[in-house]
Structures are given as structure tokens and as C-alpha cells.
Amino acid sequence: MAQVIAIANQKGGVGKTTTTINLGAYLAKGRQRVLVVDLDPQANTTSGLGVDKNDLNRALYHALVEDTPAAELIVRTPYHGLELLPASPVLAAAELELVGMPAREFRLSRALRQLEYDYILIDCPPSLGLLTINGLVGAGAVIIPVQAEYYALEGLGQLIQTIQRVKKGLNPSLHLLGVLLTMHNGRTTLSTQVHAEVKRHFPDKVFDTIIPRNVRLAEAPSYGKPISHYDSWSKGAKGYKQLAKEVVKRAEKRQTSKV
Ligand SMILES: Nc1ncnc2c1ncn2[C@@H]1O[C@H](COP(=O)(O)OP(=O)(O)OP(=O)(O)O)[C@@H](O)[C@H]1O
Numbered sequence: 001m002a003q004v005i006a007i008a009n010q011k012g013g014v015g016k017t018t019t020t021i022n023l024g025a026y027l028a029k030g031r032q033r034v035l036v037v038d039l040d041p042q043a044n045t046t047s048g049l050g051v052d053k054n055d056l057n058r059a060l061y062h063a064l065v066e067d068t069p070a071a072e073l074i075v076r077t078p079y080h081g082l083e084l085l086p087a088s089p090v091l092a093a094a095e096l097e098l099v100g101m102p103a104r105e106f107r108l109s110r111a112l113r114q115l116e117y118d119y120i121l122i123d124c125p126p127s128l129g130l131l132t133i134n135g136l137v138g139a140g141a142v143i144i145p146v147q148a149e150y151y152a153l154e155g156l157g158q159l160i161q162t163i164q165r166v167k168k169g170l171n172p173s174l175h176l177l178g179v180l181l182t183m184h185n186g187r188t189t190l191s192t193q194v195h196a197e198v199k200r201h202f203p204d205k206v207f208d209t210i211i212p213r214n215v216r217l218a219e220a221p222s223y224g225k226p227i228s229h230y231d232s233w234s235k236g237a238k239g240y241k242q243l244a245k246e247v248v249k250r251a252e253k254r255q256t257s258k259v
């Protein structure tokens with residue numbers, strides 16, 4: 001069965017999409033079969049993998065709202081082992097349309113049920129609305145990216161509460177896989193302080209891997225490439241390569257400890 005991991009934080013611009021794309025790419029490089037699900041109407045994951053969101057006749061919206069089988073919507077990427085369930089702008093309408101639908105929180109979970117992958121990564125939008133709830137219900141684990149900036153911890157309490165509420169009422173198997181520090185600048189005391197603060201709040205949960213602030217990571221999406229294929233020698237690439245190893249280790253540990 002696939003390990004399904006939601007990348008979530010209702011705060012905008014913290015590195016959810018960058019993490020989804022590049023973690024996905026390095027998991028795939030490690031011979032895992034990976035599906036990336038773009039659950040954000042901004043469709044940044046879709047375009048970041050070189051797929052034009054305006055060229056899609058059908059996308060994730062159609063699985064969520066119109067029950068189109070997800071397998072019919074998945075597109076291959078040029079990157080071996082990495083496939084994409086893309087978003088198109090109409091996904092923004094789903095947030096409202098889902099409200100009146102039966103089992104509205106379980107639409108994504110149902111859409112992903114029959115798919116055969118090792119890892120499914122879900123890029124959530126920057127809100128705690130129904131789309132993100134669908135992401136958390138469809139996942140077994142959550143990664144929370146936290147930007148190494150002032151106010152980094154703001155809103156995290158609400159996010160943790162939401163995760164706990166989903167776990168209690170909708171998806172008992174959900175757990176926090178880890179908190180990931182992103183856009184870290186080792187030369188600033190602020191980054192170091194934020195790191196210490198996040199560790200204090202989430203002992204045992206912060207990934208050892210810290211993603212540095214690296215311009216190559218910001219450039220790669222405009223070429224439709226993950227960092228593994230844009231600049232594999234960059235510091236950003238090294239960060240996400242290491243993260244992929246850590247994620248596999250944590251996910252496997254979790255699996256064996258269940259038995
Ligand atoms: N480690 C990094 N170093 C430099 N730039 C980064 C890094 N991570 C992300 N960025 C850039 O920061 C911006 C926000 O990142 P990203 O889109 O991944 O965040 P997000 O949480 O998905 O945003 P949103 O909430 O809007 O979906 C993007 O322009 C991205 O290229």
C-alpha cells in the first residue's frame with residue numbers, strides 16, 4: 001500500500017510546493033513509484049513539473065466533483081518514476097461545490113484508493129478549507145514545512161488542532177511525520193532562533209534535514225523541472241535528497257513499529 005503524505009500548512013509561501021515537487025523527485029530517483037497530487041487551485045506543482053494547467057481538459061477537480069477515475073487524469077512527467085495528478089484553475093470551485101456533497105471530506109481519499117504507488121504526496125493549498133481537509137483525510141501522514149522567518153510558528157497551533165480533529169473524527173491513522181524547516185539561512189541568528197523554537201515546540205518531530213534558502217530552488221519551477229534535474233549539485237538539491245532518505249526511514253520505521 002502506498003504511503004500517502006500530505007504537505008500542509010495554511011500559511012502561504014512556506015515551501016509546500018517546493019517540498020512536494022523535490023521530495024517527490026528524489027523519492028522517484030530512489031526507485032520509488034511516486035504520485036504527486038496537486039490539491040491547490042494555484043496549480044504550482046502542476047506547472048512546476050512542466051505541465052500547462054490551461055491545456056488540461058480534465059484534472060483533479062473531475063475526480064473530486066465528478067467521480068472521474070483518478071487513473072484517467074494522471075499524467076506522466078519526463079522524470080522517471082514520477083507521475084502527477086494535476087490541478088487546473090477550476091479546482092477553486094471545488095472548495096464550494098464540495099460543501100453540499102455526500103462524504104465531502106472523503107472525496108480525495110476515495111479517488112486515491114485503487115492507485116498503486118509507493119508514495120503519494122499531496123500538495124495542499126494555503127488554507128484549512130475543505131480541500132485541505134480532503135488532503136488530511138486522504139493521507140496517512142503529514143509533513144509541515146515551516147519557513148525560517150519571523151512569525152514562523154504563527155498559525156501552527158491551529159494547524160495541529162485541525163490535524164487532531166481530523167484524526168479523531170475522520171481519519172484515525174493520520175499522524176505527523178515531521179516538521180521541516182525551509183528557506184533556512186545559516187548566517188542569520190533569526191534562522192537559528194526559529195530552528196530552536198520549532199524544536200522546542202515539536203521535540204522528536206523536526207526533521208534533521210534543514211532546507212537552505214537557495215536561489216536554484218526558486219528558479220527550477222520556471223523551467224518545469226525539479227531541482228534534481230535543474231541543478232543537482234546545488235545546496236537545495238542536497239537538502240531535498242537528504243530529506244527523501246529521512247522520509248523513507250521515518251515511514252518505514254512507522255510501518256515496522258505497527259506490527
Ligand atoms: N529553500 C528555498 N530557497 C529559496 N526559495 C525558495 C525555497 N523554497 C521555496 N522557495 C520559493 O519561495 C516561494 C514560495 O515557495 P512555495 O511555492 O514552495 O510555497 P508554498 O507554501 O507552496 O506557497 P503557497 O502557500 O502559495 O502554495 C516560491 O517562489 C519558491 O520558489
Ligand SMILES: [Mg+2]
Pocket residue numbers: 016017018040044123124
Ligand atoms: Mg504551493
